Amino acid sequence: MQTIIEKIIYPGKSLSRQDGKVVLVDAGIPGETVEIQIDREKKNYCEASLLNVIQASAHRATPRCSHYKVCSPYQYIQYPRQVEIKKEQLEEMFLHALKKELPPILMRPSPLAWEYRNKIRLQVIHKDGKAAAAYHIPGSHNKFMPVDNCRLVSAQVNSLIGYFLEELDKQKIRDINEFIIRENPDTAEMLLLCYGSGRKPPLSLSELKEKALLTGIIYVNKQTNAQICISGKNEITQQVREATFSYGAESFFQVNLKTLELLIEDIQDIAAFSDGQKLADLYCGVGTFAILFAPFVREVNAVEAAPENMFYLKKNMRDNSRRNIALRQGSCEQWIGKLLKETPDIIIADPPRSGLNNQIISELCRNPAGNLIYISCNPATLVRDLKPLLNTYTITHIYAYDFFPQTPHIETMVSLKSK
Ligand SMILES: C[S@@+](CC[C@H](N)C(=O)[O-])C[C@H]1O[C@@H](n2cnc3c(N)ncnc32)[C@H](O)[C@@H]1O
Known part of the structure; x- marks a missing residue:
């Protein structure tokens, strides 16, 4: 069935009406004519899937990340319209x-509007025997969306993610399942913290320091929550106006x-x-x-x-x-x-x-x-x-x-x- 998107309600469902009843669908833009399929009828509204955009808004954009639906679902809307x-x-x-x-x-x-984040937290999964970075699919503990290149963080953070995953494969490290990268965008310094189940910290990860400007590499055993600094420092600094702030990977x-x-x-x-x-x-x-x-x-x-x-x-x-x-x-x-x-x-x-x-x-x-x-x-x-x-x-x-x-x-x- 066809419908016209009236607005996007917080935190992100597109709303239209059919016979006076509210219909909520993903990824529409106000003013667009779209084809939808009703999935669930609730008392006061329906949930629907978007099948096709029949008349697209001038504000529609091509998403830059393949995984965008999981972490930055407004990528399909041009930035100035997102703000409105x-x-x-x-x-x-x-x-x-x-x-x-x-x-x-x-x-x-x-x-x-892009590459604005100084922090990323990702899971490590293994696909075809190789380590890959991923987000949890919201609402699920064991379903993941692989992340190839995140356009919300800088190119150098993406390079570090690549080196880190390569190193996990090269060193056959299989028990690290999550990591955080913090970056100082002014100095290009980065801090890497990885979470794992192994008792011994993977000291050989210090080799990563040769590939990226890392102020420190930290390991956290998920059972004990103890932080062990593998290399360098366990904090990063950032100038904001006239003040210098130090903070840790989990701060x-x-x-x-x-x-x-x-x-x-x-x-x-x-x-x-x-x-x-x-x-x-x-x-x-x-x-x-x-x-x-x-x-x-x-x-x-x-x-x-x-x-x-x-x-x-x-x-x-x-x-x-x-x-x-x-x-x-x-x-x-x-x-x-x-x-x-x-x-x-x-x-x-x-x-x-x-x-x-x-x-x-x-x-x-x-x-x-x-x-x-x-x-x-x-x-x-x-x-x-x-x-x-x-x-x-x-x-x-x-x-x-x-x-x-x-x-x-x-x-x-x-x-x-x-x-
Ligand atoms: C949104 S952050 C704000 C931090 C700070 N204003 C800034 O801009 O850097 C919220 C902070 O509140 C702290 N926090 C959470 N619950 C708290 C509570 N009940 N009492 C005091 N601090 C709390 C968190 O640890 C976190 O540092």
Whole structure:
């Protein structure tokens, strides 16, 4: 049957209607006429497969990666249209959840639409006796999609993947099943961490250092989780503005540095930091915001739960001579009451995808800060959390950052003022 695609809803299904009923299909673009086949009838909607594009949108693009459906399914849409679609999705989600007029959403596209990622994590599978890199097929533990060339990371990361797999075959190493590569795109240094089941680290992998600019090679035994440095260092450094950050292969660090620059610039404009102010950086990771903004305020309280991130936060404070940051190791739930009693002027909260929990939200409403800057990588939990926060705060700015071009992910920054 034929249908016309009306819109793409977050996180990426194309929506059309048949006899008033919603039909969800993959890989359509608004305005396109497509041929579909209904696969499943649910109470309020149908799921369908796209059989054929009858009248293609001018925004349709040829995907660059053979495996794109698994990790970057928007590759079939030209980049500028991806950004518009994300804006439309956010507008709809804000309006639906909050039902009030809000400031306009300002979009910040990624300066790089390709080769923007400084991190990749892949599985190792064996195909016809040869090692290959792969992604898990979403929803499955034992089905994989081979990855030949990933266009979201640099050419040199792809070369390192090739050398690494060759080396696994050459040395007959069969018990490494996953790896992470982190890259400093400015210096071309890379860090390789591989996970395996063998008790002994594969020391001979150090030969890879002759083929690529590797700052270090690390092995993690999956049973013990112990990290063993096979060669070089177990960390990588990255300059962001005037600060140098060190972080480990498993640490949290923003993956799209060019878009991160835009976020930093906007926070600085909105917050208008001044000498006497107190800043609280909740969910601070290795200290990206705490370290960058500390010189502009009186003091920073930085809260982080993961020990590895906290380790690098301390190192980054020393290396950048930041003496006005108080470290709060542990969960935000554990620290929030105490922190709010210290009356921060500005709070930056950048939680994981699950968002803020009820305890944090009620504390933020009970003892509001003058300016709350909520950075979210999940618009669904963001709008859920804004609903109760709006009893105490008003939204002044909404910015959306495309940290993840070619994917449905949306990063949003909402600045709130206490009423
Ligand atoms: C999205 S990252 C933000 C990191 C940082 N703002 C940055 O830009 O580099 C979220 C961070 O929150 C930390 N985290 C997760 N749950 C937490 C909790 N309940 N309390 C404190 N930190 C938490 C994670 O370890 C991670 O470093």
